[in-house]
Amino acid sequence: MTKQRHPEYTCSMEAALSVISGKWKLKILNQLLNGPMRYSEINRKITGMTEKMLSQQLRELEEDNIITRKVYPEVPPRVEYSFTDLGKELVDIFYALEKWGSHFMTTTDSNGTVKNADATCYTYKGVVEA
Numbered sequence: 001m002t003k004q005r006h007p008e009y010t011c012s013m014e015a016a017l018s019v020i021s022g023k024w025k026l027k028i029l030n031q032l033l034n035g036p037m038r039y040s041e042i043n044r045k046i047t048g049m050t051e052k053m054l055s056q057q058l059r060e061l062e063e064d065n066i067i068t069r070k071v072y073p074e075v076p077p078r079v080e081y082s083f084t085d086l087g088k089e090l091v092d093i094f095y096a097l098e099k100w101g102s103h104f105m106t107t108t109d110s111n112g113t114v115k116n117a118d119a120t121c122y123t124y125k126g127v128v129e130a
Helices: 012-020 025-032 039-045 051-063 090-108
Strands: 067-072 078-083
Touching (some): 012 025, 025 090, 039 078, 051 067
Antiparallel strands (some): 067 078
C-alpha cells in the first residue's frame, strides 16, 4: 500500500470511505459493474479524467484489493480490470448510497426541482456476477 495514504483508522466507516472517496473512483467502479474492462474502455467512458489520474486511481483501487488487474500474455499486451471478491461486496452498498443520494438530491432543492445525475452515476443494474 502507498505509504501515508491510509493512516491508522479508529473508525471503520472512515476507513471504508477513504478507500472509495474521491472524484473518480466511484465513476471507475461504476464502469466495472458490467464486468471486466480494458483500460482504454474505462478511459473512453469517463470524460474529463486524464490518463495519469485514471492510472493512479486504478493503482490505488488495486492496492486496496477492490479491483484486480489481469495481464494477458499477448502482443500487444491486453490488460483487464475487474472487481475482486472484496470489491463485489460494495455493489449493494453502492445501491443503498444511490437510493439515498437520489432522495437527498430531490429533497434538498428548495424549488422542488429534481436534479438529474450525470451518465457516469450509478444506476442499479443488478449484482456483479461472481
